[in-house]
Every structure is written in C-alpha cells, then in structure tokens.
Amino acid sequence: MKEIVSLFALKLFALVIIVSTAIIPARSQELHKYTSFKTGGEWLDTDGVHIDCHGGNILYVEHLKTFYWYGEHRGQPRGASCYSSTDLYNWKKEGVVIEKGDIQVFERPKVVYDEVNKRYVMWFHYDGTLNGRGYGIAELGIAISDSPTGPFVLQDHYRPNGHESRDIGMYFEPDTKKAYIGYAADHVNLTIRMVELSEDYLSTTTNDVDIEAHCEGPGILKKDGTYYLLTSQCSGWTPNPGTYYTASSIMGPYTSQGIPFIGDAGNNSFNSQPCFIFKIPGYKDAFLYMGDRWNGGGSPKSEYVFLPITITEKGKMEIHWRNEWDLSIFTPERKRH
Template sequence: MNTRSLGFVKRLGIAVLLMGVGIGAIRVPSLAQKPTAYASFKPGAVWLADDGLPIDCHGGNIIYSDSLKTFYWYGEHRAEPRGAACYSSKDLYNWKNEGVVLKKGAIDVFERPKVIYDATRHQYVMWFHYDGNRYTVAELGVAISDKPTGPFVVQHHSRPNGHESRDIGLFRDPETKKAYIGYAADHVNRTIRMVELSGDYLSTTAQDTDIEAHCEGPGILKQDGVYYLLTSGCSGWTPNPATYYTASSLMGPYTSQGNPFIGDVGNNSFNSQPCYIFKIPGYKNAYLYMGDRWNGGGHADSQYVFLPITITPAGKMELHWYAEWNLNLFTPEKTAR
C-alpha cells in the first residue's frame, strides 16, 4: 500500500472508531472500481454493481416485476449498515444498488431474506431468519413494503407452529398460487419442514409437515407436476455435496435423489451453498440456481455461483459447471415477456 493510501486508511480508521464500528465492517465508496457492463454470468467471479462496488446481497432471492419490467435481487447486506440489500436489473447481468431496504437494527441475527409480491394487496412481503446472538431464538420474521425498493417494516417474528426455524426457502406454486416456506427446523437444523403461508403471505398456517431430511439451504422448483427440493448438508460456512428430493405434493412425502451437481470434483456443490431457485420469465423451463460462495465466513465480499438448472427428459435434476454462460442456453417462450 502506498503512503497516500495508508494515510487515507488511517484517517478513515479514526473516524470509524469514533463511530463505534470496525473498519472491516464498512464499504468505502472511494475504493469503488469502474463499473463493468456485463453480458453473461461468471460464477464465482467478483461481480460489481453500478456503483463499482462488489454486490453485497447474500442468501436471498430474485423476483420479477412484470409491471415494472424489472428484476429485484434481495439478500443479506453484510457490510454496514447490516440488513437486507436490494439490487435491480433489466437483464439479470447488470445490477443497480438500491441500498439497504431493511436495517437490521436491534435484530442480533438477520439472515436469508426472501421476498414475494402480493398482487391483491399490492405489497411486497419479506420473510427472513430472525435470531439472537446465541442462535437459539430461531424464528421467522416478516416485513412489508409498498415498493420493491423499500423501506420494509418488520411486522412480527415467531416460531412456525412452535418449531425452530433457521435457513429458509420461499416458493409460490405456479398453479395454485399458494406460497410456502421450507425451513431448516429443530435442534440445529435436524430436519427440513414445509409450511403453507396465509393468503396474504403475512403469517404461517397449521399446514406444516416434516420432510425428514437433515439439511438446510432449501431451494424449490416445480416442473411437469413434480416438486424438486434442493438442499445442502449442515456444515456451517463450509460447502458440501448437495442433495435433491422429489415429490408429487409439495407437502411430501419426498424421495432422496442424490447429488445433482455433475462433475463436482470437489464434492462441494462447485464450492457453493444453495439459497434459491429462480424461474426466469420469458424462457421455457428456465431455472437459475442461486448459490453463495461464503469463503469460510459471512463476508460482505463473498462471491455468488449462478448456474442453469436442467431437468432431464427422465426427470432428473442436473447442474453442470460453466465458467461463463448466458441466457441463450435457454429456449425462449413463444409469447413475449
């Protein structure tokens, strides 16, 4: 580091200490790089937003607003201020930083935010893992906003039907329009449970079942009447081989189908952990695997592994590694988005 840069960092460090936060917890706009125009995904590579800073949006999900013709990516903002980040995009490659849309504030642990849009009430609903600093509270939290870019306001938090809840996945059935949360439940993620949400998406119902699998990081898709549940094992920040399950009903029973990552020589889901499966509009059976590459901890600059998911003619889920790819891998639908 040159003397000029060192002096800047020293001055910045003093200011940060006066504010009572650590220098490693903030992002410095003056250190931003020149924004890059992207035309593809590069899994595991540094991904810059329009502000020239690495995207800081972990463990979340993507939704698409048909009225606004815009994608919104929500996730954990792990730099200060901590909370839920939102980025917007027109093409899934280039993202605009919309800021922190829900500040963690007094919440000790805020993880895995997932957003769904309630078209009837015209509001955005965010579910997340709410916890204490000893990781024993284990509740679901919910917040709402009338705009996709927030601010979101916390409504309540509780354990679904009395069960512990940590890692969560969110899924809306394309046929029934009912929404569900898959959550890692009970005694440090002993199992995955599936719970149906109320019609306004603001609370859980008594429709809650145990799929009897010791796993976390659930992602869900549906194709040809079959539900696919993708999960990771429980190994903290360390990636591990994934497992997927299938069922004819979202509430189960589920059958284990093994590891869908093909050619995964590291046996670690291409060095990633699943957080969501996004069905890409405008393409036939186009599913985007959203994975986090945590690099040993929940760092603000941890990378992302976005890959296409294939459901074979035999009904098998497969993920193959691509160092670079784009949406041309998918077949466009006949009707325009």
Template sequence: MNTRSLGFVERLRIAVLLMGVGIGAIQVPSLAQKPTAYASFKPGAVWLADDGLPIDCHGGNIIYIDSLKTFYWYGEHRGEPRGAACYSSKDLYNWKNEGVVLKKGAIDVFERPKVIYDATRHRYVMWFHYDGNRYTVAELGVAISDKPTGPFVVQHHSRPNGHESRDIGLFMDPETQKAYIGYAADHVNRTIRMVELSGDYLSTTAQDTDIEAHCEGPGILKQNGVYYLLTSGCSGWTPNPATYYTASSLMGPYTSQGNPFIGDVGNNSFNSQPCYIFKIPGYKNAYLYMGDRWNGGGHADSQYVFLPITITPAGKMELHWYAEWNLNLFTPEKTAR
C-alpha cells in the first residue's frame, strides 16, 4: 500500500491498526477550533459556535423567547444533514449549536426557514421555501414543534393562493400579533407578494396582494406607523444593490425609496443579500440587518453580515458599514426619552 498519497488522519489510523491498538485509544485531530468568546459583531468574519465550528445557519431568522431569556437563530443547514439548523444565545454574540431541527429528507430544495412563536398554543411554527430540484414546484411549506429546539414536523406545502413562491420573508406585527409572509412570486420572481397568515399561523389566507416589485430576499420592519420592505435584486447567488420600499399599510401600496446601503463602494449591499430584519428587544428602535454572503453558492461556511439599521428623523432607512460593533450603538429602553 502506498500511504504517501493518503491524508494525515488516514495514515495515522493505518499506523495504529498495524500496532494492534484500537483506533478509539488515540485522539484523532478535530476540524473544530477552540470556541471563542465574542463581545461584538464582526460582519463578514468567520463566526464560530460553541462547538468550535463555523455557524451553519443561512437565510433564516432570529426570535427571542422572553420566558426563556434566550434568542434562537434558525436557518438553512448547508452541511450534512441538510435541513434547518437552530442555534441559541443569551447575548446575540455567542451561539450554542442546538443541531438540525428539521431534516429535509425527501424535500429536493429546502430554503429560507422562518420561525415564529405561537404564544396562544405554546408552539413554534416554521415556514420555508419548498421546491423541486429545478425550482419548478415553488411552494410554501410549514412545520411545527412544541419546543424551540425541535424536532419540527412538516404539516403541508402548497402555493399560496395559486402563486409560485420562492424567497420568503416573515413579519409579525407586534401590535396585532398578525403574521405575514412576503414572497418572491411568479415567473421566476417577477414580483413580491404579501400574504396574511391564519390566526393559528398554519395556513395562508385570501389576504394576498402584489407589491409589484421585481426583487427577492424580503425583510420587513415597522416604525412610527410606516412599513419598510428591504429587498435584493434577482441575480441568483451574486450580491447586488438593495432597494427599500415604504408603505402606510403592510399590504401596500409601496413606494420605492432607493438603495439604503450608504458608502457601498461595491454596489452590492456590502457583499450580502438580506434575509431578515430582527427587532432587538430591550432597546429603542433597534433593528438588526441579517444578511448572507453566499460566495457564489450555499456553502456551509459562508459568512454573515449583521449590521444595525437606522431610520433617520426624516424617515429614511440607512445601513452603514462597521467592521466591528456591538449593541451599545442602541439606546436601552429604560433610559430612552
């Protein structure tokens, strides 16, 4: 046997076996790195979880469960097994890997999972893009779990009111507790549609409107009675300049307001694509932009771009680049005037 062509770990295994020692008696080098304690966000940098491996949680969202004092981050697990990953955190910087909470199994394409908590029924509801390997199925799928860390069980999948659905965003109105899905729809994402979910969050209603914007990757926030819809253009895995829209009603009509990324030299949303806007609890008007760096495809170790979103006194949305930042940028609610 020519062992020179083998990797280090394989040669080490062979050497141990030849010595008659069980492989379990030795320590084999791990691909994991020493876990790092974080006290800030570093957009685009390698981000490790408690297991020392890069966080593998793409195209998803974050929720906060007040009774547990815990944040949960859900997203696409691009490594094996494929499906939905869940990570938990007490501070938004340091994350514990809770594992794959929904395995995609026979689903050809599982993308952009978004989770909301149904406080009335004490369960977690996950919506996601359900598709075939040629992206011709174009449906919404829904799954539920009694625990934030799963497992989630798929309930059904379909096209909302007969419309194709691919990239999705999710928004729960904090005042009404009504939930909505913004979805890239029809003829290869020709437009964004907004659909209201049922009271139990398990199905879509007939409240479904065309926003008439050729875009994808929607993220939504509400401030001072105005709804802000942040989207990317349609260029596959390649980042592009974002556009945001405003409306006085979540169902529209929406008005294009241009690109909110300030000083974006590459004109590519700081080399990212939006997937969600998270309202950070405990701070006044604190909105977290969640963006993915797909790097030409959905890789397990692709990076994340988390940045603060500013709504100016004039009502403009702005995102500025920070190589490193923390929550001290925001004003705590208890000291807000």
C-alpha cells in the first residue's frame, strides 16, 4: 500500500512540474507586455531580456505592417541586432542580423527599404585604428539584405567624397523617395555634412555639403517645409545639452536655434544622446525622439530615452520629459476613402 501511495505522489509531483513549466513562459511573457513607453530604465523584449539595440533607427515596412528596430548589438556576437513590433511598445528579438567580424568599430546602423529592388540597405559607422590613431579609419559601411531580419551582407566601406565619417543619422524623404545621411565629419567631428544617397541607396552622390555644425548624433525631421536637425555635442559617452538647427532645404544652410529639451535640470538632454527621429505612421505630426542613455559607456544594458517631439505653432522644437506615455497623445490621421 505504501508503494502505491509513493508512486501516486511521485506521478502527481511530476505532473505539477510539467504544468508549472508550461505556465511559467506564458506568465513571463505576460509580465513583460507593455501598453506604454516607460522612459529610461530597463526595457524587456518578449523573451524577458533587456533590449540590446543601440544607436540605431526604426523602420516601418508598410506591406508587412511591422516596425523593425535596428541598432548596435553590444553583447556577443557584436554587430547589429533587429527587433520587430506591431505596436512600438513590445519587441521581439529577431537576432543579430550582421556580425562585425573583423570590423574594429561597428556603430550607429541605419536601415532604409528599397521599394524598387525589394531589399533593405544598412549604412553604419565603419571605423578602427589607422596609423596608430583610434577611430582613424572613419568610413561609412554599407550592407544589404533581401529580408528585414537579415542576414545583411557587407558590400563596401569608404570615406564619402574623401571626408572622414563617424556618427551618422539618416533621413528618408517620403515624397521624393530620396535618402540622406548626416555624418559627423573630418578630424575630429569638426562639422556635420549632409550627403544624398543614390537612387538605389547603395552609394553616396557628390551632393555633399558642409552644414557647419560642430556636433554628432544627428536626427532629422521635416514639418511644414522646414527641416529640423537635432544633434549632441562631442563629449564621448558623457551626455550633454543637445542643440537643434533649422533649414528650408535638407542640404541647408542651417541656423542654430538652441536647446529643445525643456525643463532639463541636468542640462544633459535628459541624460541621453540622440540617434534618430522616427515619424510614426498613422498619426499627425507624430515624431519620436530616440535617445541612448549610455551610462558612461556602451554596454548591452545601456538604456533608452524615447520621448515625443513637439513643433510649436511658432516653429520651435520642444522635448518634454515624461516618465510614462503612449501614442494616444498624438492625433490619428484621417483615413482616406
């Protein structure tokens, strides 16, 4: 009789373990279901792991109805990671889409979709030691993929029109389908230059101008015919007060307009550095500030500061701190029938 009871108890214990194992992943994912942006701090993917995707950009692919977030993967293997989402709050890790391999420095990947050739083109900061000087190579790197989730294959790397290139930003013009890269240029980041890409986005053109701004980390938006360029100063991993510039043409000339971070007590862009400005589809004038909180150095645990950008009636850029917010602050665009 004791043997029967013991056997029953053992089977019951095994059943409890099996059921618990099945429930825990579901509960784990449920715990990490977001319905808003929580600015700074830990941000978990759908597997419950902190998102490792820094200095990048978000791309919305219309025919897939999906957002793709690309950025530096600072864990192992190093390179660029990709996460996918349908709501901008909850992100599934799609993996490392390109490994840096022999590239000494791989930073700030930006991806654009080529609708004509149905491929994805990644531009990034390609760098390393040259003649004993760190960050001396100072080039743009280009990689392509037939899928948004990679793998991306390196195509080329070079200095655009002979200019050194480090931190980069990207702007895509929906009306003309043209793409531009703003890059911190020359030794060392003495200015930002703006260069137009070729029609297939695979090379830079000679339409390359100096916009005379000593800064890095550029992000760009356009509203009512005015271009807004948001940048940080050059202070390494240490945050600083960002500045924005305006122009009537993407190629400039740009005029400095001051600091857009309102109520920034630390005078350090809310302890962040800009990397991209994303125009959120489906809403009127919905601009998302994407900032990195490096905490003194790039690591897989570096955090993110995502905040809405306001362009006031007087044409001023303002970024206000919000501990938590969601897309309901924006006005939905009316659907055309």
